[in-house]
Amino acid sequence: MIQLEGVEKVYRTDRIETIALTNINLNVRAGEFISIMGPSGSGKSTLLNVIGLLDVPTGGKVALNQKPITAYTDKYLAQMRNEELGFIFQTFHLINDLSVVDNVEIPLLYRKGLSSADRRKRALEALEKVGLQSRVYHFPGQLSGGQQQRVAIARAIVGNPKILLADEPTGNLDSQMGDEIMEVLQSLNRDHQTTVVMVTHDPRQAEKTERIVRLFDGRQVS
Amino acid sequence: MFRHLCKLVWNRKRVNFLITLEIFISFLVVFGVIVFAVYYLDNYRHPLGFNYENVWAVQVGIEKKSDDSDRQRLLDTTKQMLATLKDFGEIEHVAAVWGAPYSRGNWQSGNTIKGRNVRFWGNFMTDEAKDVFGINIVRGRWFGKEDDGANYNPIILNQKTARDIFGDEDPLGKNPEERFDPDPDGPSPSANREPKKPERVIGIIDDFRKNGEFAELFGYQIFRNTLTMPDGREPRAFVMKVRPGTTAEFEEKLVKRMQAIAKDWSFEVKTIAQMRSENHTSYYVPIAAFGLVAGFLMLMVALGLTGVLWQSVTQRTKEIGLRRAKGATATRIYKQILGELLVITTFGLLIGVLVVIQFPLLDFLGFATKQVYLYSMLLSLALIYLLTIACGLYPSRLATKVQPAEALHYE
Numbered sequence A: 001m002i003q004l005e006g007v008e009k010v011y012r013t014d015r016i017e018t019i020a021l022t023n024i025n026l027n028v029r030a031g032e033f034i035s036i037m038g039p040s041g042s043g044k045s046t047l048l049n050v051i052g053l054l055d056v057p058t059g060g061k062v063a064l065n066q067k068p069i070t071a072y073t074d075k076y077l078a079q080m081r082n083e084e085l086g087f088i089f090q091t092f093h094l095i096n097d098l099s100v101v102d103n104v105e106i107p108l109l110y111r112k113g114l115s116s117a118d119r120r121k122r123a124l125e126a127l128e129k130v131g132l133q134s135r136v137y138h139f140p141g142q143l144s145g146g147q148q149q150r151v152a153i154a155r156a157i158v159g160n161p162k163i164l165l166a167d168e169p170t171g172n173l174d175s176q177m178g179d180e181i182m183e184v185l186q187s188l189n190r191d192h193q194t195t196v197v198m199v200t201h202d203p204r205q206a207e208k209t210e211r212i213v214r215l216f217d218g219r220q221v222s
Numbered sequence B: 001m002f003r004h005l006c007k008l009v010w011n012r013k014r015v016n017f018l019i020t021l022e023i024f025i026s027f028l029v030v031f032g033v034i035v036f037a038v039y040y041l042d043n044y045r046h047p048l049g050f051n052y053e054n055v056w057a058v059q060v061g062i063e064k065k066s067d068d069s070d071r072q073r074l075l076d077t078t079k080q081m082l083a084t085l086k087d088f089g090e091i092e093h094v095a096a097v098w099g100a101p102y103s104r105g106n107w108q109s110g111n112t113i114k115g116r117n118v119r120f121w122g123n124f125m126t127d128e129a130k131d132v133f134g135i136n137i138v139r140g141r142w143f144g145k146e147d148d149g150a151n152y153n154p155i156i157l158n159q160k161t162a163r164d165i166f167g168d169e170d171p172l173g174k175n176p177e178e179r180f181d182p183d184p185d186g187p188s189p190s191a192n193r194e195p196k197k198p199e200r201v202i203g204i205i206d207d208f209r210k211n212g213e214f215a216e217l218f219g220y221q222i223f224r225n226t227l228t229m230p231d232g233r234e235p236r237a238f239v240m241k242v243r244p245g246t247t248a249e250f251e252e253k254l255v256k257r258m259q260a261i262a263k264d265w266s267f268e269v270k271t272i273a274q275m276r277s278e279n280h281t282s283y284y285v286p287i288a289a290f291g292l293v294a295g296f297l298m299l300m301v302a303l304g305l306t307g308v309l310w311q312s313v314t315q316r317t318k319e320i321g322l323r324r325a326k327g328a329t330a331t332r333i334y335k336q337i338l339g340e341l342l343v344i345t346t347f348g349l350l351i352g353v354l355v356v357i358q359f360p361l362l363d364f365l366g367f368a369t370k371q372v373y374l375y376s377m378l379l380s381l382a383l384i385y386l387l388t389i390a391c392g393l394y395p396s397r398l399a400t401k402v403q404p405a406e407a408l409h410y411e
């Protein structure tokens, strides 16, 4: 499902060169739920961004759904992000000026051939999956952190991606809300065979996943 | 996507309100200037009704007694003047008129017809004026010998006045005064002086736009001036068609001779072309001044708008990054930012149009015809759209430069 071969990432600025990732080889099977752990600055987010096609690796090969990423062109990347991937962030990144359901519809706006009724229907289904059907017309500011993260998850899954990438999805939440989010992710993984890759600092959440990949200083240590 | 844009704009109405207001005000200002410009241009393309090439005007200042007792003498002098001028080899045709083209002052008259206002400017001309100005007769004829001693006063109308008074009827041979509503106060005191001859329309001309190309399209009547009592009038100007190539030196000769005939009159010689360009300047200057002010205002608005949009894009890098992460191409982002701007602009312009179409109902800017009004409106709309799009181009391009990974990195 996800294959990384010798992936490298070096950030170059005028004066300094930061090696964020060195020789990462990773193979995530379809339907797997793995977590990535490691100290701050060890390259977890960078790795997730490379998988999520938000960042271009300096070296190595990336393949998603058996499709090797050969050309990093804007149009192709946009389509891959839209159709194959769902991204969840630590700080939710909801658009405060849009209602919950409008936020969830966003990925569908960038997809061809969907009527507004289709979009609305799918968004409502996604919100139901995360248990937020009663907050559809609220605005993000009117929701708790856990609810906001569930909106973000609904937005990530509304396009039925095969892969869900989550960068510290529980990092901004207290442990109870964190557990709720974990349950949502686990049920998505279990019921819809969605492949989940989650970055976390929290060993308690990591233990709930099938496999833990550990990074240290940009290197894969297990 | 359009609905999504509208929703975004609407939900940010507090931020967008100021931009809307700015666009609304700009529209009003631009419209104000454009409606004048379009009005003048529209007037310009209508026929002038006379030729001004090689036509000179000598405007005369006459000291005149208030009781008209010296009128016979003034008329005799005028006749003598015409005869003398005619003898000049340089002069092909010469006539005495009340108002030379592009001169100041209008002789205005009017009345009501079934409660409807009919107004027109008038002029008094001697017979040769037709040849001086090359006036085009559309129907009927110009003044001539057949009018001498007739039991009517011959008059010539422009097409607008003919239409205003007689509608689709043939005006030739008719008396306009019979069409006017009776005076509610009874006959005026001057009416019992001596019975006046009835008027009779003998000809229709294209037009005679004495006030020039930019001036209002107005009704016009020309009365025959025979320079005889009791109806003859002393002129305010002599107009003459001079031979091509006549130089300014002729002016001195001309004035000398005229002064010899009428010692107490004053003369001012100008070519009509000269008067025309002075007249045009009097239109250009205010339009240019207003245009400059409006242009300056537009520049300020443009700079302000660019700044606001730029800032809004920087404030929205997270949103833009998020959209990129969710599958928006750079092009889509570009279109979104411009699209939002267009929605806001359209909203401001919509209010502007709603306000501006009230003006004719309130009889404000009433001089403009429907077409002029519509044209000005469309032009102003196009201009404001162009302006806002131009302001949005750079900020929109900036938005496409947002890299999702960086935009979403840290809080």
Ligand SMILES: Nc1ncnc2c1ncn2[C@@H]1O[C@H](COP(=O)(O)OP(=O)(O)OP(=O)(O)O)[C@@H](O)[C@H]1O
Pocket: A011, A012, A018, A019, A020, A038, A039, A040, A041, A042, A043, A044, A045, A046, A047, B406
């Ligand atoms: N855009 C960038 N430019 C330069 N250096 C960067 C950039 N992004 C990340 N880095 C560097 O790459 C390294 C890995 O960063 P990354 O964000 O992947 O760490 P992380 O494991 O996610 O840390 P945290 O747990 O704090 O989120 C760090 O040293 C960081 O400073």
Ligand SMILES: [Mg+2]
Pocket: A044, A045, A046, A167
């Ligand atoms: Mg991180």
